[in-house]
Amino acid sequence: MKGQFSNILCVLHDTHGQDVLVERAMQIANKHNASLTIMLALEALPPNARMIMQSFEYLESDSSLTQSAQSWLDEQIAVWSKQYPAKGIVSTGHRFINIIRQVVSADHDLVIKLNENDVVSKITGSDDRHLLRKCPCPVWIMHKVRTTSLQNVVAAVDVNYHYPQHEVAIRKQLALDILNTAWRVAEAENASLHVVHVYDAVPENILRQGFISVDEDAVQHDLSKIKLEREEEVNRLLGLIALDHNDESPTIAEPAVHLVRGYPRRDIAATANACNADLIVMGTLSRLGVPGYIMGGTAEETIEQIDCAVVGLKPDGFVTPVDVDG
Missing domain, CATH: 3.40.50.620 (HUPs)
Structure with missing residues (x-):
């Protein structure tokens, strides 16, 4: 597990x-x-x-x-x-x-x-x-x-599944793995758990800068739908983890969920810093199955902006490009 x-x-x-x-x-x-x-x-x-x-x-x-x-x-x-x-x-x-x-x-x-x-x-x-x-x-x-015990653990999850179908199941499992790892670390350290998801506002910015014209009410409606979609998925994942940990003791307090409308490369780090994160658990990849995209731009830039420990995870089935038989 x-x-x-x-x-x-x-x-x-x-x-x-x-x-x-x-x-x-x-x-x-x-x-x-x-x-x-x-x-x-x-x-x-x-x-x-x-x-x-x-x-x-x-x-x-x-x-x-x-x-x-x-x-x-x-x-x-x-x-x-x-x-x-x-x-x-x-x-x-x-x-x-x-x-x-x-x-x-x-x-x-x-x-x-x-x-x-x-x-x-x-x-x-x-x-x-x-x-x-x-x-x-x-x-x-x-x-x-900062090598002492942890007070605040942040799980940075990407629950945007609007990607090619072959990636979706892998992305869902990785999000679950990140939450599960952060949950267990927080539990072992008696720390608070924060779940952070930033949904990208770049399309909204483009709209507001006048490159294309759409109805303002439609923009707000779409943003509300995105937020609800991501909130439901985070709650679904936390529900699965809570079931797995149901018979275990001790357990952690209810995680604090932070759904932030913004730019992931900036606002994941900003939210983690605002939570006084001692540790951030995150995926360290970008597009799955695309050669050269092992360390994603979002992970790279997030790490540059935080002042805490990092746990980086790969998806199930990841094979290292290093020649292990050399």
Whole structure:
């Protein structure tokens, strides 16, 4: 079931200041009764190292790097495992590729890592973006500063199903998965859940700018129909989730639903910020089945405008474009 994690991968990209991330990952693993693997993902020695070393010296140094890193991690695992059992692995090379290969080979259902960007208000660096675009399981990018327990969890859902028919069922399932994940995280954290949907007002703006002429009453009527349609769908999805959680305890308070008329690329982030979001759960794709549209423009721009953690989800059946057998 989405949102219930059983095999978590916690990724470290440094040997300094990692205790807070590991502690947080262990808290999450404990709440989900999940197994935990801690991966120290290092970049390989730079290619120009070959220019200043003989070939055998380079290979020896590369091997020594891995061995030293594994020794460090083994010592840390011995300490960290006193709080929660974990195992450790080391990889060197292209970080995001090795992370995805580990996810596929070990069937992890959640990746947790710190934002790698030096600017803490920007949640994602290069590897983070690659993972949000290409990792087949949910990716939880934690804020460098705000790593403590959560107060407000936002589920950003797209319940606009006016797309080609072959996409609709996938979009409905993804919306349900986003809500279910956000619900379970909020429940585990004893946090408030906010459901955000922004219905696009661009057509309305075009009309008002005079490019075409229509009856004003008709415009308002159409907007009212859109709002009702989206409200009914959000309530339907929440009803399905409530039924799934009916026999479980504890549960969360009734979610706050925010239906906003506006521009998704601006107003999803604005609404999440207004909710004092500590975490936003969202889909990180655009048009389904269209090559190159893994990280949608709406997701990309939303992430740029928020100052909180992100959990990015893919639809069922998503296959990573990374060569996992290389």
